Amino acid sequence: MTAVIETSKLSKWYGNVLGLSDVSLEIEPGVTGLLGPNGAGKSTFLKLITGQIRPSIGTVRIFDQKVQNNQALFSRIGFCPEHDSFYEEMTGWVFLTSLLKLQGFSAGEIRSRAEKALDIVELSADKDRLIRAYSRGMRQRLKFAQAIAHDPEVIILDEPLSGLDPLGKRKLIRLIKAYREEGKTVIVSSHVLPEIEALTRTIILIHQGKVFAKGDIHYIRDLIESHPHMVSIRCDNPRGLAGQLLGEDYVLKVRFGPDRRSVLVETNNRDKFFALLLSLLVKNQMEVEEITSPDDNLQAVFDYLVGK
Amino acid sequence: MTSIPPTDFRSFLSSVGRVFAVFFRQGRKARRTRFFFLFSFLPVAVSLVIKFNQVFSGKPGREGGYLFTNLIMLFYLQMIILILALFYGTSVCSEELEGKTLAYLITRPIPKAAIVLGKYAAYMAVMTGMVILGLIFSFFVLNVDRLLDPSLYGLLGRYLGVLILGLMAYGAFFTFLGSSLKRSIFFGLLFSFGWENVIQYFPGSTQRLAIAHYLKSFLPATSSGRFSFLTFRLEPTKPGLALLMLFAIAAAFLALACLFFSKKEYSLED
Known part of the structure; x- marks a missing residue:
């Protein structure tokens, strides 16, 4: 299978602090779990591959194109950030339609895509409520909705399951798995092994800015079982x-x-x-x-x- | 020398337009806009008090045009546009960092410079709306007995122009501050009520280092009266040059803000 995301010797320093070191990876379609403790470099990796920050050394390519300042490529990527942050004075509907507007869709398309995304995350009934009145679970789902609303081929989710109740987690896991069936490339980061295990069999272990292991869940489990x-x-x-x-x-x-x-x-x-x-x-x-x-x-x- | 292809330029403008549409709507409905709307109506309240005082005391007092020129412009030029431009201008970039919403914007297919320009334009429109409404209301209240005098409307147009130019230049400067400094409000306050309030009264060419100097160059000379300090020691720049300078200041600081926002990697961690 052809790799969708390729990184070569990818490194990032924040001043003297190492964020990521010498990461060379090829990520293929399907769900890939990015597993590592807090501060391991997961978010740095995701920011690098979404072009939010520039690498200090190395390259990132998605669909064999450079990522930095590649606006055309950004319309093929959906990103769900880790922070629980929103334009709090917007309603869920306005938030979603605003971001779709920035994607460049027509008014009709914005409406239909927003309706579909809200329907998928089961927020249609609450779309006209202010985001600041949303529960944590609803906010997580809205974040997910904005990442999928423009139907991207690559979906990058930074800790999407954190703060969700068990039922919410199960629903979101089911949704993410559905995108795998559609042949999309999904990267999910988490610091909780069972969450990643429930999502995928392909895992990248990351720690102290380095990729420690990459492979099938059995290989990772064997590593972990020896502990x-x-x-x-x-x-x-x-x-x-x-x-x-x-x-x-x-x-x-x-x-x-x-x-x-x-x-x-x-x-x-x-x-x-x-x-x-x-x-x-x-x-x-x-x-x-x-x-x-x-x-x-x-x-x-x-x-x-x-x-x- | 390279030039921007027309299609790229059109697509850039279209991106600016989309950002404008989103943030004009958001800016209009924001809670802070309600607060600043009331704040920008402060001169209207003052005008009403003056007018009621004139009517009920039976004394004619100063004529409306005089009060409008001096008192109202004092409020707007020395305080309201500075405060509005400071809070809206710095927020163009800093609200995305403080609210940690930056990722929603910079992962969209829009250039970062379009985000800055679109938000700046949106907030300019919101501020201009507030100032225009307040100024027009103040004007009508103070000149209610002379509304048929056409010369007054020329004056009103000139003042509106001065305030819009002020918002444009100050807004661009504060947008730059917001994109480049962490404590932009603090430095903005220092600039507004320190630098601007002092430098503009320096004799000679030093006063040309203040934005207020170019704005006041459009005002009619107030040779006497309690509020003549507004143009105290003003050695006005010719209107054409003042206009050019204000546009140049706005363009330069917006360009710098776009550059900073495009190149700088903002840390969203606390």
């Missing part, structure tokens, strides 16, 4: 549970929490561990108050992967 996971279980019999867990070779370490009511387990096979845990809890009829993963966040995984 021992910490699981904390607070239950009525932590000592009994600890004794039964110790026998398994994928349980690397067991210790008790400071409250003496929880047991902290380190495992290198999360799936097997949770299967065992479940069976033990049922078999012994233990009462569980809480199960948490203290280090189950991307930062911890990245720290492990980069050898901190």
